[in-house]
């Protein structure tokens with residue numbers, strides 16, 4: 550794939566020209582743009598940073614070779630080739646790899662959701678926040694279910710609280726079909742493009758334990774041994790923007806706990822469809838977060854509330870699966886449920902809330918400290934300990950033995966799941982919703 554750039558007055562345009570058919574992923578558009586500060590120029594970014602930002606857009610479609618209009622360092626070329634078996638050309642033999650400037654600051658890919666807000670509370674005051682402000686290409690219908698109102702409000706409120714928040718407009722998510730990040734760490738692109746301009750030295754994300762250590766999937770895996778860490782983590786290291794995975798050792802239960810106890814409690818909203826302080830209550834995230842926040846606040850989940858939540862169509866589909874993505878969070882919620890609502894009791898059985906010890910989800914898996922650049926470890930550790938306890942050896946055993954493969958294949962849990970689905974279907978039949986959406 551050949552890549553070209555056009556830059557003027559803060560507008561950076563990428564053009565892509567595919568030279569070979571590159572498999573399954575679908576490239577929907579051959580161009581995208583970023584709105585950067587007006588005094589930023591192509592010269593104010595190290596070529597390896599621009600190359601990495603580009604790779605995060607085109608990786609699924611680039612085929613075996615990417616050709617840029619400028620040279621990358623030998624080290625970047627070699628590392629990329631070694632890790633991905635793909636090639637980025639040309640090489641500039643005179644170019645030294647990037648080293649972050651003196652007096653540099655950490656960056657955070659901030660979404661407005663709970664997990665990146667938790668990351669924000671754990672990072673130093675001078676952290677630079679990057680909100681990727683998704684815009685729709687001009688030649689496409691200007692409607693989307695994605696609602697930025699609450700995220701924008703959070704960004705502006707954080708600015709008033711003295712935080713440095715950069716809202717960077719881009720339509721790069723439309724390069725992919727379906728629309729979205731071609732690579733999950735693509736939310737770091739604004740931070741990479743501005744890393745030299747703003748003197749940045751690391752990249753933090755709201756990546757929680759469910760994703761990093763895979764406990765939201767089938768079984769625990771040491772993050773440092775995952776493909777993700779050994780591909781993207783290494784490439785970020787080469788441009789001296791190492792991952793700063795401040796919440797990787799914290800489950801979604803823990804990040805919610807941190808945010809509920811933080812000054813940003815009212816700013817964090819994970820639902821991307823609802824309005825400010827008014828989550829849609831009609832999506833999957835709303836289902837999980839409403840239950841989790843109520844559980845963490847010690848509220849009793851009353852039948853009316855549960856009845857309403859179990860009627861959310863998207864949530865119904867999601868929790869009817871076996872296993873469920875981020876099932877551990879539902880195990881945590883149902884383990885704390887003592888009521889008698891029939892479907893909730895069946896969900897408890899299905900997700901083993903009646904059997905498993907869930908206390909590890911409220912605590913910190915401290916080996917994750919090694920996923921942070923050394924200079925931030927002490928600070929972040931102290932911040933985490935203000936909100937969470939460290940996992941006990943028993944908790945560590947529980948987290949490492951987290952496994953959904955066996956349970957989801959067993960006839961007993963298949964039967965529980967069928968009972969659950971039947972009850973959920975009956976609930977939908979008996980209680981049609983009067984006001985869909987609200």
Ligand SMILES: [Zn+2]
Nearest residue numbers: 820829832835
């Ligand atoms: Zn929602």
